Amino acid sequence: MRIFIDTANIEEIKEINAMGFLDGVTTNPTLIAREGRNYREVIKEICAIVNGPISAEVIGMDYDAMIDEGRELAAIHPNVVIKVPLSETGLRAIHSFKQMGITTNATLVFSANQALLAARSGASFVSPFLGRVDDISNSGIMLLEDIITVFDQYSFPTEVISASIRHPMHVVECAKRGSHIATIPYAVIKQMIKHPLTDAGIEKFINDWKQVF
Ligand code: E4P
Numbered sequence: 373m374r375i376f377i378d379t380a381n382i383e384e385i386k387e388i389n390a391m392g393f394l395d396g397v398t399t400n401p402t403l404i405a406r407e408g409r410n411y412r413e414v415i416k417e418i419c420a421i422v423n424g425p426i427s428a429e430v431i432g433m434d435y436d437a438m439i440d441e442g443r444e445l446a447a448i449h450p451n452v453v454i455k456v457p458l459s460e461t462g463l464r465a466i467h468s469f470k471q472m473g474i475t476t477n478a479t480l481v482f483s484a485n486q487a488l489l490a491a492r493s494g495a496s497f498v499s500p501f502l503g504r505v506d507d508i509s510n511s512g513i514m515l516l517e518d519i520i521t522v523f524d525q526y527s528f529p530t531e532v533i534s535a536s537i538r539h540p541m542h543v544v545e546c547a548k549r550g551s552h553i554a555t556i557p558y559a560v561i562k563q564m565i566k567h568p569l570t571d572a573g574i575e576k577f578i579n580d581w582k583q584v585f
């Protein structure tokens with residue numbers, strides 16, 4: 373499973389990228405707004421740091437606005453993936469982007485049917501929001517399982533990005549189900565690295581060493 377970071381914060385991206393396991397970045401309007409910076413500048417900077425798919429979301433909700441914004445964002449760098457919300461207009465835009473050779477990430481996916489339609493429309497990626505499904509007392513992981521089963525059944529080229537990851541066990545469960553990618557917030561990546569027995573082990577090794585040398 374490939375690892376993306378779900379953030380628009382340049383310092384977080386630099387820090388995680390330096391460890392060598394980062395395959396891509398996803399952003400969304402909330403994450404960009406949190407940085408309070410020029411949208412296109414942020415995307416450009418991210419592309420200069422990480423060599424992999426960088427999702428940038430369209431803000432406009434009508435077809436023409438989606439296409440104009442998507443084209444503009446895609447022109448920033450070949451690695452930019454246009455994130456399009458799942459809707460009738462969104463599916464139409466995904467289909468058009470496919471014909472233009474622009475890669476897309478169908479976002480705000482909450483059902484296997486939405487994922488199926490996005491894949492058939494030509495989405496390069498679909499992003500089921502696991503944590504938000506859990507928030508309404510359903511199972512995000514069961515949704516992921518359904519999508520993976522459908523995609524495997526027909527060998528769809530569309531890749532699944534497990535999104536809205538809330539804790540380290542989400543990541544393990546995604547990897548066990550064969551999610552192609554998980555996009556993970558900075559804080560959860562840090563939690564994945566940590567283990568109390570590793571910390572205790574390091575401390576004991578250092579103390580034992582110091583007692584003799
Ligand atoms: C994914 O592409 C989204 O940016 C993100 O995972 C949403 O997560 P949230 O539900 O924690 O906002």
